[in-house]
Amino acid sequence: MGREKTFDGVSEFLAVAKRQSVRKAALELEVTPGAISQALQKLERRLGVPLFYRTTRRIALTEAGEALLAKIAPAAQLIETSLGDAVQSSNEPSGTLKLIVERLALPHVIEPILPAFRKAWPNVKVDITVSNLHGDIVASGYDAGILIGSYIAKEMIAVRLSPSFKWAVFGSPDYFRENGRPSVPSDLIKHQCVRFRRPEKGDVYRWEFIENGQNVSIEPNGPITVNDGELMRKIASQGLSLIYSSTFHASRELANGQLEPVLLDYSPGSDGLFLYFTKTKQNQPKLRAFIDTCSELRRL
Template sequence: MSATDPFAGLSSFLAVAREGSFSAAAIRLGVSPAAVSQAVKVLEARLGTPLFLRTTRHVGLSEAGAALLARVGPAATEIAAAISDTVDMAGEPAGLLRITVPRIAVPLVVEPVVPALRRSHPRVAIEVSVDDAAVDLPARGFDAGIRIGELVDEDMIAVRLSRDIAWSVVASPDYLATHGHPHVPEDLVRHEAIRYRFPTSGTVYRWEFERDGRAQSFDPPGGIIVNDGALLASFARAGLGLAYAADITVEAELRDGRLVRVLERFSPTSPGLFLYFPSRAQTQPKLRAFIDVALEVLRRTGVRR
């Protein structure tokens, strides 16, 4: 290889690899798609191998591209963090904070915290990616993520954002007056369930229960399937069936009686929502600012007790 700048084209390569699209990468980098395409072509020519497998509808990594991303991605994230930290040391927290969150965290954490963060730290920009799937933070260029505690890798630093979650079967009083109350999980076969399909995997969630210390799961019948928790709760309030939900997401409805819990003695609990990040990221002032604001806001809203 010649004395060419070894970093030439890498920012374009990383953006395309992470976004899965040349046009999306161009938007992220603030350049034209043609410029991104040309930079990648030059890099591929310099390396002597294609880095992407392109079709009219899809851009995927080649074997060589995947290998390059596995090694360069974490290093690039570290370099970006180092530059951001250096900038932050000059004054108040600043820079782009990229976080990945599941849908359940959007109304509970993201919606109340982000406005407060922007008001108190206007130099901190934030990018929120909503994704229920597990995410490799360094490989995807995220500073931090939010997930239910049991899904956080042990090598990550985790900060509790919410109390533990009780998973409950809920329904409207009208539905229960018409169809009766289920008393054991097996009664679900005689009821109408509003079911949830995971957006990423496409699988339909099996309702989980605990009985005599043993875990059980059921796939109840139902004519409605959604992939959004807010819509799930809305249909339950409308009396269209039973729904399986985290108590923390339907707390207001349970409090004012629009929804009622059933099968409570079989309801399992799981650790609440946690912010997690690699140990090396904890020194970033922008991340520290997010944590401080989040803990204060979530105490006020009652999500964290």
């Protein structure tokens, strides 16, 4: 296979696989449907396997097409991102800033910062994905993510976006009046607790403490299991059970008196929300502009 032909038909293949339509792929690439079909046929002849099932009404990937897509799509995304980074080498922020953001960051970071950022940098578009499942943000095409610090990989550069907060047990005033307050972690065996199933792992989170200098984790006991933090806090506010959360997550309920913390002296440590990114991304003008906006608003 000649070197000049290595990538022939690849962009057409990716566009059709993405759109599941030759016509829509042609619109995306600004060529004719005939040109798309011809490029796919040449690619299939080179590879010696059909990549698509074709009928008069639809087009779908074959098993070989699925396997090829799984291998080259991440690389294509990385190439596209890298080319975009090269365009960003100018001093003036521009282009699209792609962020993947933990839901907790919406009211505390994104909502207050976004208006100021758009006003300061109108030439920068913002593409936000809300998810607690971050994975490989580079391969997924993101410039940066916002996540709780303890979940961020060590090789990432992290910029704090929130005050420090502590993990603790929370309950409503009514719950504590009726059931008393746990004074040590082992007291929790006598209390009803909301079990939290982590969406990113599917397991039930064990409550973590530091007692006598040792790490202690406790399997919460209770009849209610959820996978949503806001629902968990609402259940606790109704006086049904205790929950394990942070002073930041529960800041609204703490402020209005719906929840009260206990076992703060046994907290495993402080944490926070951070913007994180790789070293290769840190000099992007659009990302630097976002960091500067976050820092400015934190000082106010």
